[in-house]
Amino acid sequence: MIQEYQLRILPEIAANEQKLKEYLSKEKGLNLREITATRILKRSIDARQRTIFVNLKVRAYIREMPKDDEYEHTIYNKVEGKPQVIVVGAGPGGLFAALRLIELGLRPIIVERGKDVRERKKDLAQISREHAVDPESNYSFGEGGAGAYSDGKLYTRSKKRGNIDKILNVFCQHGASTAILVDAHPHIGTDKLPRVIENMRNTIIECGGEVHFQTRMEALIIENEEVKGIETNTGKTFLGPVILATGHSARDVYRWL
Ligand SMILES: Cc1cc2nc3c(=O)[nH]c(=O)nc-3n(C[C@H](O)[C@H](O)[C@H](O)COP(=O)(O)OP(=O)(O)OC[C@H]3O[C@@H](n4cnc5c(N)ncnc54)[C@H](O)[C@@H]3O)c2cc1C
Structure with missing residues (x-):
C-alpha cells in the first residue's frame, strides 16, 4: 500500500x-x-x-518497496550517420538543445567560442587575480554558459514554458543530486555543476555528436534566403540547420544579425 x-x-x-x-x-x-x-x-x-x-x-x-527509480531516465541512442544540426553555444540552451536533438535521432554539432568548463576556470581565476579578461573565456563565455561559475543554483519562476521536471531529471541523470527534484528552490551547487556539464558533454559525444571548443561562429551561410550552415573563426565551415543558443552576452552575434 x-x-x-x-x-x-x-x-x-x-x-x-x-x-x-x-x-x-x-x-x-x-x-x-x-x-x-x-x-x-x-x-x-x-x-x-x-x-x-x-x-x-x-x-x-x-508492506511494499518502491518500484520506480529515483529519477526518470531519458534514453539517448547513437546518432552516428544521422542528419546533423549545428548548435551554436554550449550554455544551458545549447547543451539541452543537443540532448534533445539526440532524442529526436539527429546528430548535434556544437560550436562553442569559449573553452571547456575546467579550462575556463583558470581564466576566471585570472580575472580575479590579474584583472585580465579573456574576451572568449570568461563569466559569460565558455562551456556551461553564463551561470556556470556563479552560485550554481537552478531557479526559474516560469512554470508554463516547457517541462521543468524533465530538465531536472536530465540533470540528475548526469550527476546532480536527486534533492533538486523535491526542493522548492533547487540548487545544484557551483562545486558540482562542472562535473554535471562534463557528463552532459560526454553523453553528446558518446552518442556520436561533436563538440568544438574555441570555435566561434562568425557568419551564417545563407543561400536563396535559407540558412545552410555556419562559418567559424578557425576557417572550418559546418553545414546543416542551425540552432543559435548564443545567450544574451553575445552582442557581436546580435549586431551581426
Ligand atoms: C553572472 C551570472 C550568474 C548567473 N547565475 C545563475 C544561477 O546561479 N542560476 C541560474 O539558474 N541562472 C543563473 N544565471 C542566468 C543563466 O546563466 C542564464 O539564464 C543562462 O546561462 C542562459 O543560457 P543560454 O544557453 O541561453 O545562454 P548562455 O549561458 O549565455 O550561453 C551561450 C553560450 O554561447 C556561446 N557563444 C556565444 N556566441 C557564440 C558564437 N558566436 N560562437 C560560438 N559560441 C558562442 C557562449 O560562449 C556561451 O557559452 C546567471 C547569469 C549570469 C550572467
Missing part, C-alpha cells in the same frame, strides 16, 4: 528517514514495522518564525 501525506515537521525529523517513519507511525497511526520506505516528493523550508519547520510531501510505502 502507498500513502501520501503533507507534513509540517521539525528539520531533525525531516532529515532522518528513521525519525520520519517514527513520526508517521505516531501521528498517522501506521505500524512502524510495516513502513518499508519513504520517498520525499516536495520539500520547502518555513523559516519565518523562531521555530523552523520543513513542509514535506511524503510518500510512505507500507
